Amino acid sequence: LFRSIDSGRFYQEIPLFEKEWQQYTGAEFVKAHMNGTSAITSMYFALDLPPGSEVMVPSYTFFSPCLALRFFGLVPIFIDIDPKTATFDLEDAKRKLTPRTKAVEVMHSWGMPCDMDAISAWAREKGLILLEDAAHAHGASMHGRKMGTFGDMAIYSYQLSKVMPSVEGGMGMYKTREFYERAAAFGHYEDPGKFPADSPVRAYEGTGFGQKYRMHPMAAAIARVQLRSLDERNAVARKNVKALNARLTQLEGVTEPRLLPGQERAYYSGNMLLIDFAKAGAPREAILKALKAEGVDASFWDYPEQHKLKIYSEAKWWHHPPVIPASMPGNAWVNANHLFVRCQYGEAPDLIEQYARAFEKVWAHRRELA
Template sequence: MQLAVHGGTPVLPTPHRFVWPRLTDDHRSAVNSLLDRVELSYYGREGEAEAVERLWSRRLEGRHTLAVTSGTAALHSAFYALGAEPGTEVICPTNTFLATLMPLVQTGATPVLADAEDDTGNIDPKSIRDAITPRTVGIAVTHLWGHPCDMDAIMQIADEHGLWVVEDCSHAHGARYHGREVGSIGDAAAISFQSAKLVFAGQGGMFAARDRETFERAVLLGHFRVRAQQDCTTELGRYASTGFGLNYRIHPLSAALARVSTEQMDPLIASRQAQLARLTERLSRIPGLRCPTTRTDCDRGAFYGYKLRLSGEWLNVPMAALVAALQAEGLDVHKPGSAPLHTTAFFTDEEVPVFRTRPAGRRRYQAGDFPVAERVWAESLSLPTFTFADEAPLVEAYADAFEKVHANLAAL
């Protein structure tokens, strides 16, 4: 069959556009009831914000939880509260979304990058060990595309060197490592509820801390006055009336969306995993396609992002030509957006404006420094995270299109 890019009939005559999220009546009525009551801001521990915090505390083994404006705010809160500051270094994955580590810039600490594991793309514990210096105070990890990091090895390194660990769970709502939900293993966790995530708020996030003092410092960073007065029960309470400078309070409407989507998340995870298992079953029959695998004793939970790895004959075709051919068949596929961070201007430029006065706050890198992360990214292709039973025909059509393109690779 002739490829659509060469004038043939596309597998999907109407191009598919992946749409997420789907709002339910529960989302609408939760938002409408806040609007009806004109409940549009929170200053204390109350309402929908408190409700979603309780749900996540229950999931995360009783962690102290704090709803915030975004996943980025949750990460900043975590770094700030754990003591990232000028002169300290925090080891972070190069293969992650920028927000896992860019909030460190606001604390003055130096992000030190580490390479990835080939199978999961997650931060490689061996590379963490290589990056440790006397200035290292912590490690940040991302459970990339829902796959938990190798937390036993990472916590072991942290224990040996007296380091704290921040888990970025933004891709991994409900994911489990050795039976424990991610976010309950390290010292603090951050979760994004941005609208592409399985648990969505539009914009919003959750911070979670193991110990009370870390939690109280995060409260003081972004929740001055009433909330700080309620929650800061240690000697930190003396700063409650001013806080430490920011307002990270979640909007009630966002909190309501997050609360409802948290209540709905487990069945959604199950149905997403079922659709993606079928996609894997079909695609793994095609030579050269490496489908996402999940290690024994791990569960990907929300499985944010289905990244196919190409190998063999697929790599003979330029990625742009391949994407164009698949898109011409009607597929919503693209190159993943986040290149390894060590290849971005922030880390490669000789000078970055924010560091003119304190250049020690940044390490410079160049392409080639982290070869595994670069290879993982170069060989990856993003597919939609099909979730609903009514998407089953699309799953089959996507697999059909990959079969068709595979049969015609030599023509591309």
């Protein structure tokens, strides 16, 4: 970081990071943005869809994948998650397809890859543009392909809590030159003049389309360093989780999100356990309190379900009112039946053993907690 400042070429950190990220993921085109939300907003601008078009999005997500649609006259269709994986429920999407549906966006929740084979095939069959929100999934892959390379466009976030943090930052990934140029031009006024003469957005040199989404070069410098150790840190985390979960999934009601053959996940926010607390025989709050008393760094965090939030039910914000689902059972079950255990990114065999024994002790006495 200090070398880049002293060199007088501080802004070169951004294209250097873009090049390294492109090489790491194998993406056709990439563009750094100031955060994941700006990358998503630029991606929606790049869609260039007519107002009133509908985009399938998970309700179990951050606000920006849903709310940023409104800036371009687009309307969300809220899709449930599969309670076995906490990721996009393709069967629910099939039920909710409408003639106005033009795109589908999936989120790799907590670093869990969606079933991109099935989703990609369905999107192609229906003529839908496929988008990936990989904000949680740094280093995750399927069949050796990094998440973000299956869709027509994708985004990553490097916010401080992420697997690969740079304090703030985002990245867009694009399959075609057209998507790349539109997304880049939206928030990067200096880019259109660099595009080929036949680019439809070259004429907007010096203005772009009114936003400034440049990644801070300090964030790019931090991200470059983080990228160097990403695979190593992920490998250690997977090893630790595998060792711990081999013990924990022997306990009544405890499972982990299901991985498909060929999938490798990342661990954003920790090791997510899916726990059927009714089957376990004790309430979540009591189990969590007991685990913490045994020294386990555990927590739960119920993802806000976007379809329940006020702004989606107010027609004045939308081209036409989004359909608000009466229920989303996958969302509800995962929110009510999970715990996060802090993920260890260094070798920690003693701590893994302590955590396993703590869980086993709590489960042995769980009936006393009810």
